Amino acid sequence: MAVWALGLNHNTAPLDLRGRFAFALDQIAPALAGLRQSHARHPEAAILSTCNRTEVYCASDNPQIDHTLGWLARSGDVPADALREHTYVLQDGQAARHAFRVASGLDSMVLGEPQILGQMKSAVRAAEDAGALGTTLNQLFQRSFAVAKEVRSSTEIGAHSISMAAAAVRLAGQLFEDLGRIKVLFVGAGEMIELAATHFAARNPQSIAIANRTLERGEKLASRFGGEVMRLADLPERLAEFDAVVSCTASTLPIIGLGAVERALKKRRHRPMFMVDLAVPRDIEPEVRQLADVYVYTVDDLAQVVQTGHANRQAAVAQAEAIIDAGVQSFMHWMGQRDPAGGVVSLIRQLNAQADEWRALEVARARKRLARGEDVEAVLDALSRGLTQKMLHGAMAELHAGDAGHRAHMSEAVARLFLRSNRTSRE
Structure with missing residues (x-):
């Protein structure tokens, strides 16, 4: 198997x-x-x-x-x-x-x-x-x-793990002097939004609202934080009311478009908006981040923040x-x-998988160097050296490890496995 x-x-x-x-x-x-x-x-x-x-x-x-x-x-x-x-x-x-x-x-x-x-x-x-x-x-x-x-x-x-939700709160704190004076909108009602709402609620924002396709689920989450619930269809008209927006839905298409954000900014007289898109695929159109006065963060943007304490x-x-x-x-x-063939078949598969992984890594590295315009011969030489170093690393490490008896045993095994021409000449 x-x-x-x-x-x-x-x-x-x-x-x-x-x-x-x-x-x-x-x-x-x-x-x-x-x-x-x-x-x-x-x-x-x-x-x-x-x-x-x-x-x-x-x-x-x-x-x-x-x-x-x-x-x-x-x-x-x-x-x-x-x-x-x-x-x-x-x-x-x-x-x-x-x-x-x-x-x-x-x-x-x-x-x-x-x-x-x-x-x-x-x-x-x-x-x-x-x-x-x-x-x-x-x-x-x-x-x-x-x-x-x-x-x-x-x-x-x-x-000391810092979650995406905690990272979002930290970034919001860098934009707004007092999180207790902002209005926060959460789009969606899943596990990630629940976690984000919990972190923001701990900072006592001025108000919390939940926008969701199904009101029942949205109401259940909103009641936990003393917030209001709104229909997802009402989001474009009400977007301007909120200083911070955190979105994470299962939609296959963006639900917060460039036009809606532009209209919201105009109504807000360009007071800044903080937006976090935790969804994959995106909930917020990528073009939104090009607007002035809008600070948009995706899951990838939060990577550096969450590494704190690493x-x-x-x-x-x-x-x-x-x-x-x-x-x-x-x-x-x-x-x-x-496995009816015992562990040998499994070991062979593992060896093949390891070799394939090494090969893929070196080929990917070579392709990047070629794309940068580096000399083909130099790239091929580096690729071959990389592969041979990976293949020999384990054997070389074993030859330098352990006591004299272990090294002697390993020397025989390594010679038998790698020095085939010498073995043939002796036979």
């Missing part, structure tokens, strides 16, 4: 590209059906889609990575070759390690943030409800949750990685027991 993960996130793809591959929760089931039907072997599958990432996890007798990439590219109407430059592919042990790191908050824009675990659990429930989750992926995700729980309870990875948590990262290492070994042992 092979396991693979294909994804793009805040480190590999810009916001607008990520937006093309965002799946709302009610889109997951039909997407999974299409994904599985596009593969000859109908693999187990799950889709994790958040504002910072979209990842497809699959399991089947044989990896079908190109099919998965092709399906994802079609779903976002992007050429597969163009998408390939912004994605990562992980197999077997590396896929498990990635899933464990994601669940534990180690791969998040906000190191140690807890929301991703709940989002992953929702993705797993959606896959299960769609009949796409089999024994292998179920085992992978259940172990992810167990590892994440141990990381949370045994380390301080989440200590260094303080690095010691906990090492502890978390050790827990994850143990989890990966346990999962691969379980996979090996189910």
Whole structure:
């Protein structure tokens, strides 16, 4: 059985590209059906889609990575070759390690943030409800949750974590002298808006309003903060009333347009407006940020702010990685027991996956250098050197580690694996 993960996130793809591959929760089931039907072997599958990432996890007798990439590219109407430059592919042990790191908050824009675990659990429930989750992926995700729980309870990875919502409040405080005198509008009523409203409410703004498509859900959230609720359709006419706007909906198209903001600024006589777009795809048209007197921040703009306290948590990262290492070994042992060929097939897959990852990194680096106009021969030389250094690094490190007996044993193994011409001549 092979396991693979294909994804793009805040480190590999810009916001607008990520937006093309965002799946709302009610889109997951039909997407999974299409994904599985596009593969000859109908693999187990799950889709994790958040504002910072979209990842497809699959399991089947044989990896079908190109099919998965092709399906994802079609779903976002992007050429597969163009998408390939912004994605990562992980197999077997590396896929498990990635899933464990994601669940534990180690791969998040906000190191140690807890929301991703709940989002992953929702993705797993959606896959299960769609009949796409089999024994292998179920085992992978259940172990992810167990590892994440141990990381949370045994380390301080989440200590001093600054959320997107807290970062938004901090930025608003830099624009307005007194947050107690501003009027705040929240667009949407989901988990992210609830978190943002909680942080802003703690600063006692002059008023809070919730705009949502369904009044019932909006009223429920507004009542928590003593705010009012309004229909989303009324937003353009009332936008000028608010000093700060925080939006996060599941809309596939922007709901706050350039024209509406221009009219609002005119009514406000160009008093500044603070706007935060936490949605992927965007809720606020990108052109709005070109207007004077409007300060627009997206999830990517908040990256630098949320990294505050990052260094303080690095010691906990090492502890978390050790827990994850143990989890990966346990999962691969379980996979090996189910594999009739034992652990050899799994090891071969891991070696191939590692080699593919190294190759992709060096090719991407070479393409960037070529795009800058660097000499082709120099780029090719650097590419080959990069690959050989990566392949030899582990062997060289082992040759310098341990006692004399260990080094002698490793010398024989390394010579047998790498010095084939010498071995042939001796035989």
